[in-house]
Amino acid sequence: MATEVKICGLSTTDMMAAALDAGADYVGLVFYPKSPRHVGLDQARALADQARGRARIVALTVDAPDEALQAMVSALKPDFIQAHGAESPARVEEITRRFAPVIKAIAVKSADDIAAARAYRDLAEMVLFDAKAPETLENALPGGNGLSFDWSLLSTDGRPRRFMLSGGLTPQNVARAISMTAAPIVDVSSGVESHPGLKDARLIRNFIEAARSAR
Numbered sequence: 001m002a003t004e005v006k007i008c009g010l011s012t013t014d015m016m017a018a019a020l021d022a023g024a025d026y027v028g029l030v031f032y033p034k035s036p037r038h039v040g041l042d043q044a045r046a047l048a049d050q051a052r053g054r055a056r057i058v059a060l061t062v063d064a065p066d067e068a069l070q071a072m073v074s075a076l077k078p079d080f081i082q083a084h085g086a087e088s089p090a091r092v093e094e095i096t097r098r099f100a101p102v103i104k105a106i107a108v109k110s111a112d113d114i115a116a117a118r119a120y121r122d123l124a125e126m127v128l129f130d131a132k133a134p135e136t137l138e139n140a141l142p143g144g145n146g147l148s149f150d151w152s153l154l155s156t157d158g159r160p161r162r163f164m165l166s167g168g169l170t171p172q173n174v175a176r177a178i179s180m181t182a183a184p185i186v187d188v189s190s191g192v193e194s195h196p197g198l199k200d201a202r203l204i205r206n207f208i209e210a211a212r213s214a215r
Contacts, residue, residue: 009037009189018201022208028058036197041075048076093123101125107132108149131167154181171206178214
């Protein structure tokens with residue numbers, strides 16, 4: 001079965017069209033003001049309407065309160081909420097029950113981080129493994145830093161059955177990442193950008209083609 005692809009951090013209709021036309025399975029909209037990929041509710045509503053029926057819509061949040069989640073869900077009707085902060089298992093269960101299925105992001109540096117994901121397996125729809133930003137990285141974001149982690153940490157024994165792989169993926173390395181991890185879904189943001197927040201249609205197309213052809 002071909003690997004599925006999520007293009008995250010889309011913020012304009014042109015970027016969304018590029019992702020959809022290239023065959024993205026998931027599209028991500030970022031609700032985090034510190035990110036260059038942040039979108040407002042009106043902007044996100046239009047992008048979600050553009051994608052609906054062609055790709056699954058993911059709304060990325062970072063420790064968002066209930067009021068923000070309610071406004072976002074009302075505007076977008078997303079298929080998933082991506083919890084990319086320090087949300088506890090109990091909080092993930094609550095978000096799922098009240099708002100939408102959750103993709104829980106886990107920041108990875110060591111095998112202990114992979115093990116920590118087990119607490120979410122029965123609560124989140126999926127776990128997303130992303131690279132943990134080093135403390136020395138200036139202006140680090142919860143995701144989209146263009147950093148990868150040691151993919152060999154995702155051994156068959158330690159990973160959930162269904163997960164997303166993220167962090168530092170590019171058209172050049174995504175096939176190798178899939179080969180090493182057997183990731184059923186890969187997630188990319190900065191790896192298909194010409195500048196922070198500005199997606200490149202050619203890179204999106206190349207990334208999806210590389211992911212689809214991976215074995």
